[in-house]
Amino acid sequence: xxxxxxxxxxxxxxxxxxxxxxxxxxxxxxxxxxxxxxxxxxxxxxxxxxxxxxxxxxxxxxxxxxxxxxxxxxxxxxxxxxxxxxxxxxxxxxxxxxxxxxxxxxxxxxxxxxxxxxxxxxxxxxxxxxxxxxxxxxxxxxxxxxxxxxxxxxxxxxxxxxxxxxxxxxxxxxxxxxxxxxxxxxxxxxxxxxxxxxxxxxxxxxxxxxxxxxxxxxxxxxxxxxxxxxxxxxxxxxxxxxxxxxxxxxxxxxxxxxxxxxxxxxxxxxxxxxxxxxxxxxxxxxxxxxxxxxxxxxxxxxxxxxxxxxxxxxxxxxxxxxxxxxxxxxxxxxxxxxxxxxxxxxxxxxxxxxxxxxxxxxxxxxxxxxxxxxxxxxxxxx
Amino acid sequence: xxxxxxxxxxxxxxxxxxxxxxxxxxxxxxxxxxxxxxxxxxxxxxxxxxxxxxxxxxxxxxxxxxxxxxxxxxxxxxxxxxxxxxxxxxxxxxxxxxxxxxxxxxxxxxxxxxxxxxxxxxxxxxxxxxxxxxxxxxxxxxxxxxxxxxxxxxxxxxxxxxxxxxxxxxxxxxxxxxxxxxxxxxxxxxxxxxxxxxxxxxxxxxxxxxxxxxxxxxxxxxxxxxxxxxxxxxxxxxxxxxxxxxxxxxxxxxxxxxxxxxxxxxxxxxxxxxxxxxxxxxxxxxxxxxxxxxxxxxxxxxxxxxxxxxxxxxxxxxxxxxxxxxxxxxxxxxxxxxx
Numbered sequence: 001x002x003x004x005x006x007x008x009x010x011x012x013x014x015x016x017x018x019x020x021x022x023x024x025x026x027x028x029x030x031x032x033x034x035x036x037x038x039x040x041x042x043x044x045x046x047x048x049x050x051x052x053x054x055x056x057x058x059x060x061x062x063x064x065x066x067x068x069x070x071x072x073x074x075x076x077x078x079x080x081x082x083x084x085x086x087x088x089x090x091x092x093x094x095x096x097x098x099x100x101x102x103x104x105x106x107x108x109x110x111x112x113x114x115x116x117x118x119x120x121x122x123x124x125x126x127x128x129x130x131x132x133x134x135x136x137x138x139x140x141x142x143x144x145x146x147x148x149x150x151x152x153x154x155x156x157x158x159x160x161x162x163x164x165x166x167x168x169x170x171x172x173x174x175x176x177x178x179x180x181x182x183x184x185x186x187x188x189x190x191x192x193x194x195x196x197x198x199x200x201x202x203x204x205x206x207x208x209x210x211x212x213x214x215x216x217x218x219x220x221x222x223x224x225x226x227x228x229x230x231x232x233x234x235x236x237x238x239x240x241x242x243x244x245x246x247x248x249x250x251x252x253x254x255x256x257x258x259x260x261x262x263x264x265x266x267x268x269x270x271x272x273x274x275x276x277x278x279x280x281x282x283x284x285x286x287x288x289x290x291x292x293x294x295x296x297x298x299x300x301x302x303x304x305x306x307x308x309x310x311x312x313x314x315x316x317x318x319x320x321x322x323x324x325x326x327x328x329x330x331x332x333x334x335x336x337x338x339x340x341x342x343x344x345x346x347x348x349x350x351x352x353x354x355x356x357x358x359x360x361x362x363x364x365x366x367x368x369x370x371x372x373x374x375x376x377x378x379x380x381x382x
Numbered sequence: 383x384x385x386x387x388x389x390x391x392x393x394x395x396x397x398x399x400x401x402x403x404x405x406x407x408x409x410x411x412x413x414x415x416x417x418x419x420x421x422x423x424x425x426x427x428x429x430x431x432x433x434x435x436x437x438x439x440x441x442x443x444x445x446x447x448x449x450x451x452x453x454x455x456x457x458x459x460x461x462x463x464x465x466x467x468x469x470x471x472x473x474x475x476x477x478x479x480x481x482x483x484x485x486x487x488x489x490x491x492x493x494x495x496x497x498x499x500x501x502x503x504x505x506x507x508x509x510x511x512x513x514x515x516x517x518x519x520x521x522x523x524x525x526x527x528x529x530x531x532x533x534x535x536x537x538x539x540x541x542x543x544x545x546x547x548x549x550x551x552x553x554x555x556x557x558x559x560x561x562x563x564x565x566x567x568x569x570x571x572x573x574x575x576x577x578x579x580x581x582x583x584x585x586x587x588x589x590x591x592x593x594x595x596x597x598x599x600x601x602x603x604x605x606x607x608x609x610x611x612x613x614x615x616x617x618x619x620x621x622x623x624x625x626x627x628x629x630x631x632x633x634x635x636x637x638x639x640x641x642x643x644x645x646x647x648x649x650x651x652x653x654x655x656x657x658x659x660x661x662x663x664x665x666x667x668x669x670x671x672x673x674x675x676x677x678x679x680x681x682x683x684x685x686x687x688x689x690x691x692x693x694x695x696x697x698x699x700x701x702x703x704x705x706x707x708x709x710x711x712x713x714x715x716x717x718x719x720x721x
Binding site: 095132150152155234369370 | 462463467472482483484486488489490494496500501502503504505506513519520526527540541559563599600601604606611665691693694695697
C-alpha cells in the first residue's frame, strides 16, 4: 500500500504562528487562561475563548487556514509547480462564521460560509478539487484521513489537508445554552471540569506519497499518516454513546489500517475536551483498546493548552503527534495533581518531558453527530 | 460491470418540484417557491418527534426514508457498522444560524431553544439521519460551495472503495436563506438521497437497480491560462469516461451562474464536444444532485451533470442509467404526490 508521508506542516493557534512556536509552547506548557470574546453581541454568561492571531476583516477562518497552508507548503520544500494538481481537503465546523453572523454587511453579495478549502486552492493555484468537510469537531481529522485515501487510491501524489476554525458567536452561544462551557479553562480529565472552552486555530499538512517525496528529494518528513478509522455513534446529536463501542472501533480500525499493534503506540493525543461524559467515555474506550492503566500509553492532552479548536482540533492534534514522533519526546501535560478525575483512568504524565516509547502516535477526534475518527501516525524507521 | 461496482438501488426526493424523482420538471424555468406548502412533515415523518427538527433535516429524513423504501430490504442485510453516509449541503442551517444569532446578540443565549441548539452544527443534519437508520460505519458532511452534493457522491464512492462500508447513502439537503439575505431569491429547499451498494450485493438480494454514477471534482483557479484550465476540464472528463474514452459523449447539464468559472467550464465542455445546456444555479448544492436523481429515475441515455461555483469549485458526475428506455419510478406514493 502507498505510504503517505507528512512532508510539511503549518499551524496557528493561541500559542502563536508557526510549528516551531507551537512546539516550544508545548514543551513550556504555559498555564494560559482563555479570554472573553471581544464581541458586544456575545450576550452569554461565559463568552470564553482562546483567540489566535489573525488580521482584521471578514473570512477569519480562511485567513487562519491560509497562514497555516503557506507555512506548510514552504516547510515541505515543494516546488509550487508540483502543487498544480494537488487536491485540498479542509475540515471546518463553521467555516467563515463571520459570513453569516451579524452584523451582516448589506453591501456584500451573498457569500457561502464554507469557502476555506477553495481559498487555499486558489492561493496555491491548484486544479485539484478543493473539498470542505464539516464534521464538526472531528472535521480536521476526517479531512486528513480523506486526503490519505486520495493518495492511496492513486488520485493524487500530494494533498494539502487540515482544519480551521474561527470564533463563532452562535456556536459559543449554543454551548453556553447547553451548559457545556467550563467557567475557568479547558480542563480535560480534571475532576471538576464543567465543559470545554473553544479555541481558534488552523493546521495544514502536506501529505505526499513516499514515492513522490523520494523522487523530488524531499529533505525531511515528520512521520507517516499510516492509518485511520472512522465510525459514527448514531446515538445522540451531542452526547457520545456511553458504551463507547464506536469510539473504540475507530481506534482499532485505525490501528488495523496502519498495521500497528496497540503495544507500539507510544502516545495518544486524545479528543479530551473537558466535557464530563466525553472524557469518561474516551478513557474507558482507551482502556478497552490498550488494556489496564499500566499498559496504556501516555496521553498528551493538547486541548488543555489551546482549548477546543473544533474543526481544526484533529489537524492540530496531528501536528502535535507528528512533532512528538519527529522529536522522540512527549511534552509535559499541564499538571492536574490531586485534581485528576478518578473516573478517567488514563496515563497522563506530569512534570516533564518524557522520551517517546513506541513507533506510533494515535490522534483522536470526536464530534457532535457522533462522528468519530482516529488517526495513527508512524515515526521514521530507526 | 464488476461485482464491486456501486449501483443505485434506491432513489428518494422531496422537493418543491414534486417528490417523484422521474418527473421533476427541473428544466421548466426558475425553481418553485421554496416557502410554498410542498412538504407535509406529518405525512412524511409522522405526527410527532420532529417539532424542533430544522426544515433541512426533515427534508433529509424524508428523502432518506423514501430512498430506503425504494431500495427494499437493504438495511437488514448490512450490519450497522458497515453503513456509510455522505451528505452535501451549503445552506442547510443558514436561516437557523441567522435566527440564533438574532437571539444571542439580542435577548441573549439563555433564550435559545435547548432542543434546537445542537443544530448550530451543520453535521447534525446527517447525524439525525444516522440515528434513525443505524448508520454507524461513518457519516460525512461536505460543504464545498455548489459542488458539495456531487462531492458527496465522490467522497462516498472513495470511502466504499477503501473498504470503509458495504452500503452507501449519498444525498443533499437545503433550506431557504433568510429573507433579508442577498441570495434569498435563488434559495433552494428540499432533499434527495441515493442508496448505493455493490452490484453483487444487489444481485444477491434480487434488487433491481437504476444504474451507476461517478463523480470527479476539480478546481479552476482564477487567472489560470485558458489552455491549462481547459486541459484540467478535459482531464476530468477523461477520468470519468475511461476506459471507453470520449466516443459518444453524453449531453451535459451545467448548473452554474454568471461567474467566470461557470462561463469557463461551459466553454471547456463545449470545446471538448459536449452538448452543454447551462442551468441557472440556486444558492446551494441541491440542484446538481436533483439532476443526477432525475437522470437515474427516468432512465434514458448516459448524462453528464456539471456544477461550478464562483470560488472555482467544479464537479462532473456521469450518470449511466441501467435501462435505455423510460421506466416507472418505484418511489412515489400517489397519495402523497397529490398533497
